[in-house]
Amino acid sequence: MLESYIPIIIIIVIAVIFGIVNVFFSSLFGPKRPNKEKLSTYESGIEPIGTAHERFSVKFYMVAVLFILFDIEVVFLYPWAAAFINLESAKMLYSFISVSVFIVILLIGYIYVIKKGALKWD
Amino acid sequence: MIQLHEIYEVIPLVLIAFAACAILVIEAFSKKGSSAVYGFSIITVTGAIAASFLSLNKELIIFNQFLRISNASVMFSVIILAGILITIIASKNYIEKENINFGEYYSLILFSVLGMMLMVFANDLLIIFIGLELMSVCFYVLAGFLRLRQKSNESALKYFLLGAFITGFILYGIALIYGISGTTNLAELYNQKKLFTNYVFIIGFALFLIGFLFKIGVFPFHMWIPDVYDGAPTTLSGMFSTAGKIAAVGTILPIILALNITNFKLIFSVAAVATMMYGNVIALAQSNMKRLLAYSSIASAGYIFVGVAAMNEFALKGIAYYLIAYTFMQLGAFIIVSILEKKDDGSRDYKNVDIDFYKGLGKRNPLMATFMTIFLFSLAGIPPFAGFWGKYYLFYAAIQANLIWLSVIGILLSLIGVYYYLKITVYMWFHESTDLVTAGYEKEPVSRSGIFATSLAVVGTVVLGLDPNMFFRIFKMIAE
Numbered sequence: 135m136l137e138s139y140i141p142i143i144i145i146i147v148i149a150v151i152f153g154i155v156n157v158f159f160s161s162l163f164g165p166k167r168p169n170k171e172k173l174s175t176y177e178s179g180i181e182p183i184g185t186a187h188e189r190f191s192v193k194f195y196m197v198a199v200l201f202i203l204f205d206i207e208v209v210f211l212y213p214w215a216a217a218f219i220n221l222e223s224a225k226m227l228y229s230f231i232s233v234s235v236f237i238v239i240l241l242i243g244y245i246y247v248i249k250k251g252a253l254k255w256d
Numbered sequence: 257m258i259q260l261h262e263i264y265e266v267i268p269l270v271l272i273a274f275a276a277c278a279i280l281v282i283e284a285f286s287k288k289g290s291s292a293v294y295g296f297s298i299i300t301v302t303g304a305i306a307a308s309f310l311s312l313n314k315e316l317i318i319f320n321q322f323l324r325i326s327n328a329s330v331m332f333s334v335i336i337l338a339g340i341l342i343t344i345i346a347s348k349n350y351i352e353k354e355n356i357n358f359g360e361y362y363s364l365i366l367f368s369v370l371g372m373m374l375m376v377f378a379n380d381l382l383i384i385f386i387g388l389e390l391m392s393v394c395f396y397v398l399a400g401f402l403r404l405r406q407k408s409n410e411s412a413l414k415y416f417l418l419g420a421f422i423t424g425f426i427l428y429g430i431a432l433i434y435g436i437s438g439t440t441n442l443a444e445l446y447n448q449k450k451l452f453t454n455y456v457f458i459i460g461f462a463l464f465l466i467g468f469l470f471k472i473g474v475f476p477f478h479m480w481i482p483d484v485y486d487g488a489p490t491t492l493s494g495m496f497s498t499a500g501k502i503a504a505v506g507t508i509l510p511i512i513l514a515l516n517i518t519n520f521k522l523i524f525s526v527a528a529v530a531t532m533m534y535g536n537v538i539a540l541a542q543s544n545m546k547r548l549l550a551y552s553s554i555a556s557a558g559y560i561f562v563g564v565a566a567m568n569e570f571a572l573k574g575i576a577y578y579l580i581a582y583t584f585m586q587l588g589a590f591i592i593v594s595i596l597e598k599k600d601d602g603s604r605d606y607k608n609v610d611i612d613f614y615k616g617l618g619k620r621n622p623l624m625a626t627f628m629t630i631f632l633f634s635l636a637g638i639p640p641f642a643g644f645w646g647k648y649y650l651f652y653a654a655i656q657a658n659l660i661w662l663s664v665i666g667i668l669l670s671l672i673g674v675y676y677y678l679k680i681t682v683y684m685w686f687h688e689s690t691d692l693v694t695a696g697y698e699k700e701p702v703s704r705s706g707i708f709a710t711s712l713a714v715v716g717t718v719v720l721g722l723d724p725n726m727f728f729r730i731f732k733m734i735a736e
Contacts, residue, residue: 242277243280245281245284246281246284249284249285250284
């Protein structure tokens with residue numbers, strides 16, 4: 135039974151060796167000609183202002199969390215929509231009801247979010 | 257495919273799921289501070305209790321073999337719902353006092369109940385996992401519900417980090433069990449022979465078990481309990497320590513039974529002894545009432561595990577009886593602490609939860625002092641109350657299972673417990689009030705909903721204690 139895992143182990147070993155060799159050898163043999171521009175945070179961009187470890191407004195998190203939630207809803211709908219057309223008619227209704235329940239639950243969340251003003255920026 | 261009639265078998269679950277969603281909508285459209293959701297959630301939970309009895313005396317496996325209805329699961333769900341009902345009734349006054357009167361409070365409680373009932377009714381490891389997560393995630397949020405208070409935040413974060421870590425244990429355990437048996441379905445799992453000759457299965461089951469020992473609060477996995485119960489809003493500490501634990505016991509107990517595990521007996525006995533010892537001995541040194549009750553709930557988990565170690569007919573009855581008695585007395589004690597707590601004044605800690613505050617309570621508030629005395633006597637295991645019979649059944653079961661050493665140690669350790677319960681009682685009745693008691697207290701009369709909730713718990717504690725067989729008799733009667 136364990137023999138079937140040998141290819142996976144070989145791949146893992148190759149991946150580790152590949153990573154180490156690339157990073158280690160390029161830093162060992164690569165040319166190093168540093169200058170001020172190269173060492174700055176963005177070589178070709180805006181000058182950085184302050185550090186990145188600042189406090190952000192909670193509004194950003196709200197939008198991010200809600201985005202992920204409804205994004206995942208769509209991700210779940212895709213495979214269902216793709217499989218729906220090939221279903222037999224009895225199962226079609228069943229799957230339609232199942233997905234409707236799923237969407238209604240998210241809709242309740244959506245109404246809640248709108249009414250609570252979580253998507254208002256000001 | 258799911259048949260429509262299968263919905264009728266799980267009316268309590270459907271009812272609570274609908275109500276939890278509906279509360280969110282009602283809350284979004286109603287004015288701030290309205291008590292519509294309060295009444296609505298009480299009605300829902302009462303309805304769910306009534307509807308639970310409809311599915312008695314049925315042995316069904318429904319919803320693509322995901323759920324299983326049996327008398328044991330219905331009984332556990334009724335006990336959970338009873339605890340939740342008392343919590344919700346007592347909550348209104350408390351959350352108004354603490355300035356957290358949001359409808360989400362009730363919605364989260366109902367969602368967590370949904371998780372607990374899913375766990376209890378589950379016939380599949382994945383449903384257990386979903387139920388457990390639904391319950392735990394709601395608990396993490398509820399623990400931090402007093403969001404302006406540091407202690408509450410600390411409690412929520414500790415609970416979340418440890419709970420999320422333990423979730424990994426459970427999931428890995430399920431993966432290993434699936435890897436060996438090829439199924440996550442419990443009914444199919446029970447039919448397989450020789451599972452316990454396989455080391456990988458034992459490791460998987462042990463990981464799964466550890467997750468539940470964590471939720472119940474058995475010795476090596478108890479460390480989160482005092483901090484979380486101390487920091488969480490007081491009514492919710494009561495809910496965590498009763499309903500949350502009952503759901504975990506009600507899930508793992510049928511599995512332990514059906515798999516007929518014999519090689520874990522010594523482990524369960526040692527865990528029971530360590531838990532009782534830890535809970536009772538550390539509680540002696542507590543000066544905070546919420547922490548004291550938290551340690552007492554650890555000790556109670558130890559008594560329950562005496563029954564789990566014994567694992568015979570008496571033990572099952574004992575565990576069921578102890579759980580319902582424990583719901584009433586532990587929840588009642590926590591609710592009284594919440595009633596006596598001082599109104600929120602923006603401080604970082606809870607006020608009036610030191611045991612010194614209870615000095616002279618008998619004169620200042622005789623009713624609450626009497627109720628508290630009943631709960632403490634019951635927790636200590638003094639005869640006329642329900643707690644005594646719970647311990648009696650559990651230790652008797654241990655003797656029947658030839659675990660005489662375990663029951664002797666258990667009785668000795670519960671004697672240690674009597675000291676700190678009686679200490680509070682002596683404080684209440686035989687000490688004078690200290691200066692610590694602030695003037696703000698007398699001005700706040702105890703609310704009617706608070707008195708009603710604690711009276712329910714008192715009635716449960718006393719009536720069950722006077723007629724220990726009543727609960728089972730009523731259950732049988734309704735079943736027939």
